Amino acid sequence: KAGVTQTPRYLIKTRGQQVTLSCSPISGHRSVSWYQQTPGQGLQFLFEYFSETQRNKGNFPGRFSGRQFSNSRSEMNVSTLELGDSALYLCASSPKTRLAIIDTQYFGPGTRLTVL
């Protein structure tokens, strides 16, 4: 099976702009989670989507949003970019079949976002 894919791999934006990142999960996986990785804060959970609904949200401002489509593909949007949003954004998919269970998360290569 193909792994988790993320596009684009690299992005450069300026402050105030908005950005949309895309994630295609492993075939058959219905859960998609997003994480932000920075040298200062490490890996932090953004949100989880399952069956097109956001199920969990981390401690990030409302500028960070996302959605999931019926084919389980997910997008993450960051509006009004700030310098501190520069990070590697990771998407992970999970084969869990019900919301209320825990299963392994498999990570994509990430999108490297640089905000100038």
Next chain:
Amino acid sequence: AQSVSQHNHHVILSEAASLELGCNYSYGGTVNLFWYVQYPGQHLQLLLKYFSGDPLVKGIKGFEAEFIKSKFSFNLRKPSVQWSDTAEYFCAVNDDRGSTLGRLYFGRGTQLTVWP
């Protein structure tokens, strides 16, 4: 909230040396535990996981980890490291609280450098 501690920020070993990386978590309830590895230029890959059963789990590439519930620990071990094990290692925890079920809490990572 859950916190995950990795005690060593950077570990430097010679080939054939034994490795032990520490990981402690804070939540006292049911947890699932993971070690992920990030090789230079590559994405996060699952090394091993513990969900239940035998607290000594074996993963890929000769790695193993032991879950000690009384110590809230999940230490990673390898009896003899190789140069190709040079990478960053992340401990991660899921817990059973409904509000955070799909969320992985990560440690800050340990950079392992193996000299040939």
